[in-house]
Amino acid sequence: MTVGTLCLSLSLLWLVIHAVHNARTHKAHVPLLPTTSPHLRANSQTHITLKHLHIHIQTTAWNPAHERLAALLASKHYGRVKKVLIAFYDLGAGMGVVGMGVGVGVLLWTFWELVVGLIGSGEVGREVVKRTMEATRVVQTGRASLLQPIIPGVTVPLTHLPLIFISVFVCQIIHEAGHALSAALEQIPLIATGLSLTLILPSAFVTFPSPPNTLSSAGDTQKQKSLARMRLVAAGAWHNLVFWGVLLFFTWACQGWSGGWGYVGYKDMSGKGRVVLGFDEDSQLRDHLPLGAVITKLDDVPLARGKVREGNGRNEVEDVWSSYLDGTYRPTEWENENREGWCVDRAWWMDKPTACCDDHHRTTTNEPTESRGSTPLLYCFSSLPTPAHGQSRDKCLDPIPLLTNPYSDTNSIEDHNSPTPPLGTRGRCSSSNPCGGGEECVRLREDERILRITFRDDPGGREEVVLWSGPRVEVLEQVEVGTLRPRFWFLPLGLPGAVRVFFNYLQMATLSLYIFNLLPLPFLDGTQLLDAILDFILVSVNGSGSYSDTIDLEALEDGRGRGGRMRGRDGHARLKYWIGRIVRAATLGLCTGCVGLGVINLMVGG
Numbered sequence: 279m280t281v282g283t284l285c286l287s288l289s290l291l292w293l294v295i296h297a298v299h300n301a302r303t304h305k306a307h308v309p310l311l312p313t314t315s316p317h318l319r320a321n322s323q324t325h326i327t328l329k330h331l332h333i334h335i336q337t338t339a340w341n342p343a344h345e346r347l348a349a350l351l352a353s354k355h356y357g358r359v360k361k362v363l364i365a366f367y368d369l370g371a372g373m374g375v376v377g378m379g380v381g382v383g384v385l386l387w388t389f390w391e392l393v394v395g396l397i398g399s400g401e402v403g404r405e406v407v408k409r410t411m412e413a414t415r416v417v418q419t420g421r422a423s424l425l426q427p428i429i430p431g432v433t434v435p436l437t438h439l440p441l442i443f444i445s446v447f448v449c450q451i452i453h454e455a456g457h458a459l460s461a462a463l464e465q466i467p468l469i470a471t472g473l474s475l476t477l478i479l480p481s482a483f484v485t486f487p488s489p490p491n492t493l494s495s496a497g498d499t500q501k502q503k504s505l506a507r508m509r510l511v512a513a514g515a516w517h518n519l520v521f522w523g524v525l526l527f528f529t530w531a532c533q534g535w536s537g538g539w540g541y542v543g544y545k546d547m548s549g550k551g552r553v554v555l556g557f558d559e560d561s562q563l564r565d566h567l568p569l570g571a572v573i574t575k576l577d578d579v580p581l582a583r584g585k586v587r588e589g590n591g592r593n594e595v596e597d598v599w600s601s602y603l604d605g606t607y608r609p610t611e612w613e614n615e616n617r618e619g620w621c622v623d624r625a626w627w628m629d630k631p632t633a634c635c636d637d638h639h640r641t642t643t644n645e646p647t648e649s650r651g652s653t654p655l656l657y658c659f660s661s662l663p664t665p666a667h668g669q670s671r672d673k674c675l676d677p678i679p680l681l682t683n684p685y686s687d688t689n690s691i692e693d694h695n696s697p698t699p700p701l702g703t704r705g706r707c708s709s710s711n712p713c714g715g716g717e718e719c720v721r722l723r724e725d726e727r728i729l730r731i732t733f734r735d736d737p738g739g740r741e742e743v744v745l746w747s748g749p750r751v752e753v754l755e756q757v758e759v760g761t762l763r764p765r766f767w768f769l770p771l772g773l774p775g776a777v778r779v780f781f782n783y784l785q786m787a788t789l790s791l792y793i794f795n796l797l798p799l800p801f802l803d804g805t806q807l808l809d810a811i812l813d814f815i816l817v818s819v820n821g822s823g824s825y826s827d828t829i830d831l832e833a834l835e836d837g838r839g840r841g842g843r844m845r846g847r848d849g850h851a852r853l854k855y856w857i858g859r860i861v862r863a864a865t866l867g868l869c870t871g872c873v874g875l876g877v878i879n880l881m882v883g884g
Contacts, residue, residue: 504814557758622720
């Protein structure tokens with residue numbers, strides 16, 4: 279998906295929204311019978327407001343269900359259920375305090391990392407100029423921040439945009455459901471629920487009565503009322519944390535259960551290689567690797583299943599696709615000793631030039647090398663040393679006919695000027711499997727950056743080879759692969775991958791909402807939670823009733839509240855006021871500092 283496609287899609291979406299809304303409004307204002315009432319839809323449960331690129335939908339359809347739930351929880355028959363729910367949301371209040379601490383801690387750590395990164399940016403910049411791309415990437419990875427922003431088109435593909443906003447929307451509904459259920463537990467009526475969409479940003483909300491309602495029963499102590507406020511405020515974030523735990527457990531339980539997709543028409547291809555699912559928009563590999571093709575090997579390293587390696591007292595299956603392309607793959611001793619080459623005619627080999635092997639400043643094009651022009655690009659090959667012919671020799675060859683035709687043994691060995699290399703009778707060779715008489719075993723020199731990608735367009739068909747000239751990591755960045763392939767043409771190739779990505783975004787979104795919403799900042803739950811926490815602590819210490827026993831529920835949802843009011847003029851009330859003010863100001867300063875330093879680091883690093 280390109281930026282132009284995204285803009286066109288959004289334009290069409292909002293055109294459809296406006297067209298449907300106008301048609302619905304026109305139909306609603308054309309009565310079948312004459313009427314003089316200006317409020318034709320006064321009893322409607324749903325109200326829709328549309329202005330430019332913002333739509334707001336508010337409904338009272340859920341109010342009766344909320345009232346019935348509150349009545350059930352208030353009855354004696356459900357007393358045990360109510361106790362369990364109170365204990366559940368008490369735990370949520372405690373985790374709300376933990377979440378606020380974690381959020382502030384993450385901000386502090388990020389601020390410190392950004393300061394250190396800015397101080398050391400000059401030294402790192404010089405390293406980047408002198409080192410290779412691989413070295414630069416390692417240096418940058420070592421200073422990765424705890425906060426990794428998700429920016430469609432920058433840090434993640436634009437095609438992930440719908441999945442990101444759907445996952446955020448689902449997590450917001452779960453968040454608001456927490457406030458609604460906790461309110462039913464405290465016998466607080468629900469005014470309305472609703473959804474809104476601003477350009478592409480979705481949101482959900484619940485509305486409670488305003489002015490403030492007193493929480494809990496009249497016989498509750500100030501400490502109990504403060505705890506009830508904490509339960510209500512933290513309930514939304516608590517639901518997000520519980521949902522994250524459920525997703526984590528589900529992911530762990532289903533790990534490796536790719537065979538389950540077989541029941542809906544997909545086949546696990548991990549025993550043969552990796553399935554090509556997609557490409558970056560500007561990747562030139564899209565013209566050479568078919569979608570749905572199975573990549574079986576990278577160079578001579580098979581991708582089937584994966585490589586079992588020992589580490590930390592347990593065996594782990596290495597993802598060869600990722601490790602081989604990002605440079606972390608470590609071949610075994612047997613693989614090093616038996617690295618294969620190609621048998622070619624010795625006389626043909628000896629006639630080849632050596633100039634390219636001496637030029638260490640030649641340039642290469644980072645693109646697939648699949649067809650030869652009038653002047654083929656030459657790369658340096660080395661022959662394996664043998665007892666009969668002494669040390670290794672370096673020669674310049676066109677790699678395409680040799681590396682893309684590893685199985686042919688029918689080439690003529692008589693025409694030494696032929697661009698097609700005359701392969702020996704064995705075809706492939708190694709130090710333990712030498713060539714026949716009059717032949718040399720040659721292979722690409724290790725410092726040459728050519729990657730052989732072997733694939734099958736049809737799982738039962740002939741293997742084909744594409745050559746990539748350039749850094750291997752670019753293939754990892756440009757090609758999306760998986761292990762599942764549809765058995766039938768009408769099944770989407772990327773459905774299993776999209777489901778996996780969606781679950782990943784759900785986990786990130788719900789955990790982010792848990793932490794971010796609990797920061798003591800304006801328009802977030804953390805402001806009200808901080809007020810309730812201070813009430814709980816100071817009431818426990820002082821034992822007096824001079825503190826706020828109410829909560830501004832409207833402020834809880836729209837963020838207008840700035841903490842509880844001072845009901846008394848004693849020292850504890852003033853202490854609560856100043857502690858809250860200092861914590862909120864410090865948190866806001868940390869957020870502002872992180873954003874500012876992040877922009878500066880980006881400019882310096884760019």
